[in-house]
Amino acid sequence: MGQLSYRTLRENVEAALRMKILSRELAPGTRVVEQNLSKEFGVSRGPIREALRQLEHEGLVEYVRNAGCSVKKITAEDLYELYLMRSSYEILSVELCGGAFSQEEFDAMAQVLEEMKTIRDGDVNHVVSCDYALHRIIMEKSHLPRVIKAWEELNFGSIVASISSDAYQAGLAKRQFKIHSVLVDVLRGGDTTAIRRAIYDHYMFPVKSIFQDSGVSLEKYKFF
Amino acid sequence: MGQLSYRTLRENVEAALRMKILSRELAPGTRVVEQNLSKEFGVSRGPIREALRQLEHEGLVEYVRNAGCSVKKITAEDLYELYLMRSSYEILSVELCGGAFSQEEFDAMAQVLEEMKTIRDGDVNHVVSCDYALHRIIMEKSHLPRVIKAWEELNFGSIVASISSDAYQAGLAKRQFKIHSVLVDVLRGGDTTAIRRAIYDHYMFPVKSIFQDSGVSLEKYKFF
DNA sequence: CGGCCGTCGATTGTTGACAATCCGGTTTTT
DNA sequence: AAAAACCGGATTGTCAACAATCGACGGCCG
Numbered sequence: 001m002g003q004l005s006y007r008t009l010r011e012n013v014e015a016a017l018r019m020k021i022l023s024r025e026l027a028p029g030t031r032v033v034e035q036n037l038s039k040e041f042g043v044s045r046g047p048i049r050e051a052l053r054q055l056e057h058e059g060l061v062e063y064v065r066n067a068g069c070s071v072k073k074i075t076a077e078d079l080y081e082l083y084l085m086r087s088s089y090e091i092l093s094v095e096l097c098g099g100a101f102s103q104e105e106f107d108a109m110a111q112v113l114e115e116m117k118t119i120r121d122g123d124v125n126h127v128v129s130c131d132y133a134l135h136r137i138i139m140e141k142s143h144l145p146r147v148i149k150a151w152e153e154l155n156f157g158s159i160v161a162s163i164s165s166d167a168y169q170a171g172l173a174k175r176q177f178k179i180h181s182v183l184v185d186v187l188r189g190g191d192t193t194a195i196r197r198a199i200y201d202h203y204m205f206p207v208k209s210i211f212q213d214s215g216v217s218l219e220k221y222k223f224f
Numbered sequence: 225m226g227q228l229s230y231r232t233l234r235e236n237v238e239a240a241l242r243m244k245i246l247s248r249e250l251a252p253g254t255r256v257v258e259q260n261l262s263k264e265f266g267v268s269r270g271p272i273r274e275a276l277r278q279l280e281h282e283g284l285v286e287y288v289r290n291a292g293c294s295v296k297k298i299t300a301e302d303l304y305e306l307y308l309m310r311s312s313y314e315i316l317s318v319e320l321c322g323g324a325f326s327q328e329e330f331d332a333m334a335q336v337l338e339e340m341k342t343i344r345d346g347d348v349n350h351v352v353s354c355d356y357a358l359h360r361i362i363m364e365k366s367h368l369p370r371v372i373k374a375w376e377e378l379n380f381g382s383i384v385a386s387i388s389s390d391a392y393q394a395g396l397a398k399r400q401f402k403i404h405s406v407l408v409d410v411l412r413g414g415d416t417t418a419i420r421r422a423i424y425d426h427y428m429f430p431v432k433s434i435f436q437d438s439g440v441s442l443e444k445y446k447f448f
Numbered sequence: 449c450g451g452c453c454g455t456c457g458a459t460t461g462t463t464g465a466c467a468a469t470c471c472g473g474t475t476t477t478t
Numbered sequence: 479a480a481a482a483a484c485c486g487g488a489t490t491g492t493c494a495a496c497a498a499t500c501g502a503c504g505g506c507c508g
Contacts, residue, residue: 006469008289008491033459044493046270049460053274057281059370065232066460066499081370084320088312096308096446146283146305150374193417222320230499232461257489268463273490290469290490 009043014051016041021060021071022159028073032061059157074161076211080221082158083203089151090135091196093142099192101141108137109184116180119173127176128159134180138187167213168206179205233267238275240265245284245295246383252297256285283381298385300435304445306382307427313375314359315420317366323416325365332361333408340404343397351400352383358404362411391437392430403429 017037020026032052034045041048052069055061059082062072072078101109112134119126132155139148162168179202186198204223211221241261244250256276258269265272276293279285283306286296296302325333336358343350356379363372386392403426410422428447435445 006289010491035459045460046492050274050277053277063460065230067501068459078370081368084316084368085313085371085374088316089309092308092312098446144305144308146302147309150309222322234461259489269490270462287490291471292489 009041009047010050010054013037013041013043013047014054017051017055018058018060018156021055022156022163024160024163026071028071028160028164030071032069032071034069058153060160072157072160074157074164076207076214076216079158079161079210080207082154082161083207084223086135086151086154086158087199087203089147089154090138090199092147093139093144094187094195094199095192096144097141099187099190099195101187101190105137105141106184106188109134109187112137113177113181113184116173116177119177121171121173124163124169124172127173128163131176131180134184162206162210165206165210165213167209233271234274237261237265237267237271238278241275241279242282242284242380245279246380246387248384248387250295252295252384252388254295256293256295258293282377284384296381296384298381298388300431300438300440303382303385303434304431306378306385307431308447310359310375310378310382311423311427313371313378314362314423316371317363317368318411318419318423319416320368321365323411323414323419325411325414329361329365330408330412333358333411336361337401337405337408340397340401343401345395345397348387348393348396351397352387355400355404358408386430386434389430389434389437391433 017026026032034048034052037048038045052061052063056063056069059074059078060072061069063069074082112130116127116130116134119130139151142148183198183202186194189195200223208224211224241250250256258272258276261272262269276285276287280287280293283298283302284296285293287293298306336354340351340354340358343354363375366372407422407426410418413419424447432448435448
């Protein structure tokens with residue numbers, strides 16, 4: 001069995017469910033019943049519960065006491081907050097290094113951008129993974145394991161939310177290539193004030209369109 | 225029993241354990257065995273496990289697979305990261321409102337400072353609660369529930385860590401009054417750049433002394 | 449006819465027992 | 479004597495059954 005590393009059932013269930021939600025096989029709003037998952041995965045409810053609690057923490061599912069659990073419908077406000085939190089951590093990482101990325105790091109970013117340029121619009125997964133890779137380079141720079149872990153857990157929720165939006169889908173690949181190019185250019189500048197602003201803008205741009213898409217007033221939201 | 229709001233066993237256990245750890249009745253490094261807690265609280269291991277997983281997420285306990293669980297010995301590096309994350313969120317909150325706190329908010333802060341001034345050095349709990357109250361005012365300003373919740377979960381771990389340090393204890397009350405006064409003064413200035421710097425400094429000051437206390441080189445750590 | 453109450457079904461919350469895993473010391477083997 | 483194999487105890491990981499809770503439905507009474 002455990003050829004390389006033993007995995008608990010909880011971990012397996014957790015990974016499987018996360019994938020199902022991120023791939024939208026389990027759409028937002030879907031009821032998630034422990035008993036059903038138990039039968040589906042062939043494990044008892046214990047590990048299922050523990051996995052679901054973790055996903056709840058990541059904001060992928062939602063428990064209502066004594067009522068049940070369902071895949072969270074992530075609202076525009078949720079996404080707004082998630083992106084603000086991710087921004088904060090990335091800005092922290094940049095401030096810690098004083099905006100001074102190495103040539104190797106810029107090369108790595110350029111390589112990701114190069115790959116992004118080739119993605120066709122429908123290939124959402126590829127866009128998401130490139131997006132992740134690029135921002136990950138920024139976070140790694142901090143060398144802070146706990147911060148990176150916290151940042152990573154924020155990703156899952158924001159992926160679901162953004163992917164769910166039509167406004168996000170339209171012209172996705174090209175747009176993502178463009179805004180990431182802009183971001184990397186600002187990083188090259190090395191001015192932490194400008195970078196801070198650029199990171200906020202980078203994240204707020206898609207949120208703005210989603211807000212507009214759903215007819216929410218932008219009045220009370222800053223950074224737009 | 226549940227006159228106003230029903231509470232699950234998990235929630236009760238969770239709160240009780242958290243208190244025991246924060247009050248250092250359960251000291252860092254103490255082994256925590258599910259079976260023992262089960263007997264002690266008179267509930268089965270299920271709720272205990274779920275409570276411990278939550279505390280693990282807050283960084284209060286640590287699981288080693290198939291080996292056991294113990295109260296986390298929070299290192300200086302842990303505290304460094306925790307404080308950086310809290311800083312990030314508070315800075316976010318300030319940036320969102322452009323550093324513009326209302327008169328009522330400044331009054332509330334002044335009131336907390338007034339209370340802080342009277343605390344004698346030994347009364348750590350009182351210092352901690354005032355500290356919390358003051359920073360909470362900053363966070364509330366964001367009106368972002370998820371961010372506030374994330375910020376709150378970071379508090380528990382940092383409380384344990386800072387309280388554990390001798391360097392932190394010495395002249396605690398007076399020092400805390402002083403550095404919070406400074407912080408509020410900068411907030412009054414309303415200059416977000418200065419505030420950002422002040423918040424970092426505010427959190428990094430105690431960490432610095434703890435690092436020095438434990439003989440760790442500060443070379444690789446920024447913001448000192 | 450409308451509002452209250454009790455019942456019912458579905459689902460979570462909880463329990464005690466069983467199985468798998470790891471650590472340490474001890475025995476066996478070379 | 480050193481290394482490998484192996485047992486034993488402790489603890490987590492997992493399971494299937496039981497109990498408590500909530501929402502909805504339908505009957506009863508005013």
